[in-house]
Amino acid sequence: MKYAYYPGCSLEKTQRGYDESVREIFKTLEQELIEIEDWNCCGATIYMSVKETVSLAVSARNLALAEKMGLDIIAPCSSCFTILAKTNRILSQIPEMHKNVNEALAESGLSYSGKTRVRHPLDILVNDIGIESIIHKAKRSLNGLKVAPYYGCQIVRPEKGFDDRENPILMDKLFSKCGADIVYYPMKVRCCGGMLMTTFEETALKLNKELLECAEKHQADVIVTTCPLCHMNLEGYQDKINEIYNTNFKIPILYFTQLLGIVLGLSESKLGLDSAFIPVTPKLKSIMEVQYV
Amino acid sequence: MAHLSIQSAGYMSKNEAELRRIFLEQVNFIPAGERIKRCIQCGTCTGSCPVSYAMDISPRQLIALFRAGEMETIMKSRTIWICASCYACTTRCPSGIKITDIIYALKRTAMEKNYLSQAKHVQILANLFVSNLMKYGRLHEGTLIRNYYLKVGFWKLFKLIPLAKKLYQTKRLSLFPKRINAYHSLSKIIKKAQEIDLRITAPPLEYSTDYVGYRALGEMKLEQRKGE
Numbered sequence: 086m087k088y089a090y091y092p093g094c095s096l097e098k099t100q101r102g103y104d105e106s107v108r109e110i111f112k113t114l115e116q117e118l119i120e121i122e123d124w125n126c127c128g129a130t131i132y133m134s135v136k137e138t139v140s141l142a143v144s145a146r147n148l149a150l151a152e153k154m155g156l157d158i159i160a161p162c163s164s165c166f167t168i169l170a171k172t173n174r175i176l177s178q179i180p181e182m183h184k185n186v187n188e189a190l191a192e193s194g195l196s197y198s199g200k201t202r203v204r205h206p207l208d209i210l211v212n213d214i215g216i217e218s219i220i221h222k223a224k225r226s227l228n229g230l231k232v233a234p235y236y237g238c239q240i241v242r243p244e245k246g247f248d249d250r251e252n253p254i255l256m257d258k259l260f261s262k263c264g265a266d267i268v269y270y271p272m273k274v275r276c277c278g279g280m281l282m283t284t285f286e287e288t289a290l291k292l293n294k295e296l297l298e299c300a301e302k303h304q305a306d307v308i309v310t311t312c313p314l315c316h317m318n319l320e321g322y323q324d325k326i327n328e329i330y331n332t333n334f335k336i337p338i339l340y341f342t343q344l345l346g347i348v349l350g351l352s353e354s355k356l357g358l359d360s361a362f363i364p365v366t367p368k369l370k371s372i373m374e375v376q377y378v
Numbered sequence: 379m380a381h382l383s384i385q386s387a388g389y390m391s392k393n394e395a396e397l398r399r400i401f402l403e404q405v406n407f408i409p410a411g412e413r414i415k416r417c418i419q420c421g422t423c424t425g426s427c428p429v430s431y432a433m434d435i436s437p438r439q440l441i442a443l444f445r446a447g448e449m450e451t452i453m454k455s456r457t458i459w460i461c462a463s464c465y466a467c468t469t470r471c472p473s474g475i476k477i478t479d480i481i482y483a484l485k486r487t488a489m490e491k492n493y494l495s496q497a498k499h500v501q502i503l504a505n506l507f508v509s510n511l512m513k514y515g516r517l518h519e520g521t522l523i524r525n526y527y528l529k530v531g532f533w534k535l536f537k538l539i540p541l542a543k544k545l546y547q548t549k550r551l552s553l554f555p556k557r558i559n560a561y562h563s564l565s566k567i568i569k570k571a572q573e574i575d576l577r578i579t580a581p582p583l584e585y586s587t588d589y590v591g592y593r594a595l596g597e598m599k600l601e602q603r604k605g606e
């Protein structure tokens with residue numbers, strides 16, 4: 086299959102590990118990702134402060150570009166995924182809005198009829214490609230690695246999407262088939278605070294401390310994430326949490342695509358694992374060192 | 379809780395009516411936004427909210443205050459700014475109320491009417507987001523964070539040095555923003571959209587803006603709730 090790839094702003098550089106691993110695993114699984122040319126910010130960040138037509142038109146420009154390519158969008162960033170899907174929903178439910186947005190898009194010769202579907206890589210991997218076909222290509226087993234699957238908010242909420250809203254299980258299923266031991270992680274959909282890390286830091290630090298605490302209590306070797314914002318908060322602020330709460334967390338945070346890439350036999354550098362702040366635990370290290378033929 | 383500012387039972391001040399008008403206009407653009415009428419004050423939203431402990435008014439109280447004609451109290455609250463948009467409340471509300479979107483509508487109302495005592499920094503960040511997008515077409519995190527801290531307290535930038543250093547060492551720090559090629563056509567789209575926003579008139583409200591409490595709800599239409 087071919088997809089219109091929408092990396093989103095944070096995957097361009099700060100979260101390059103997510104971008105690199107998505108591209109690599111899709112290549113390995115023989116799926117083609119064609120980056121949308123000259124995509125723009127999905128508008129998540131401006132949603133609060135501009136009026137509707139502006140935020141919807143900014144986001145719809147990307148949908149229109151993908152429609153021109155005749156492909157569905159694949160958006161790894163949870164925020165982009167939610168915003169693009171939300172734009173689709175509003176445009177289909179409020180015809181007047183759809184008309185207005187098209188009027189704005191027409192300024193640059195674009196139009197959007199509403200056909201582009203917005204998909205998340207987790208959904209495509211498990212529901213389209215299928216766990217069996219992935220396992221078929223597996224080169225390494227996760228060998229009892231203790232994994233805490235953290236889904237965060239925006240890929241499962243607010244609308245009923247590709248997984249359960251209260252207890253999503255796609256990553257649990259995927260990685261247990263890859264040989265991992267999925268730990269009990271009741272905080273799997275609890276919020277990381279998102280942008281609160283910038284606006285109300287104290288509150289966000291507490292939320293993330295609780296997420297880390299829960300993973301540690303259940304002896305997770307690694308937390309896997311699906312969202313750049315969660316990833317940044319859990320990884321980038323772990324030091325600060327340790328400092329403030331007098332804790333000693335050293336939990337590696339991996340994108341689910343990076344962990345899957347390891348299973349598929351891809352190298353550390355291809356998966357952008359050299360961009361991680363927290364070194365992987367010895368157990369994961371030994372899995373990564375397994376050579377295969 | 380703040381004192382009541384309603385002039386006499388059932389009627390409201392001019393300011394209250396204005397706040398209500400702006401807010402309800404926004405609510406009209408939320409698909410199924412009218413469900414706000416069906417709050418049963420069960421508190422499930424508050425119980426599901428990961429940050430309610432840090433709020434001055436709980437999500438359930440927001441709706442109660444709106445009903446009671448206390449928009450101004452809501453506008454001055456910390457709650458609307460500390461909401462992390464996690465949608466936990468929206469997912470669980472038994473009445474299908476889109477609480478997260480309602481809170482967005484409240485934020486926009488507060489921004490429009492300059493109720494920012496608790497949120498000057500939020501507005502600064504929001505404005506920087508917009509100018510960043512207008513300028514480059516994509517968000518450049520480095521520029522955004524730097525400009526933000528230059529406005530809210532540059533000494534805080536020093537605290538970010540360790541993080542910036544790590545980002546740099548792992549080749550995750552991009553120093554300069556890059557403009558997308560289609561920047562001009564994006565600006566045209568935005569400009570047109572701004573014009574459209576000015577001429578939009580929201581569809582007629584089902585709410586009465588002159589009344590508060592249950593009288594403001596008008597006739598309740600309980601449509602069948604389809605599985606969403």
Ligand code: SF4
Nearest residue numbers: 417418420421423471
């Ligand atoms: S969960 Fe819904 S019905 Fe219950 S108090 Fe909150 S908004 Fe009202």
Ligand code: SF4
Nearest residue numbers: 427461462464465467
């Ligand atoms: S969306 Fe906001 S109010 Fe609702 S549960 Fe999340 S943080 Fe609380």
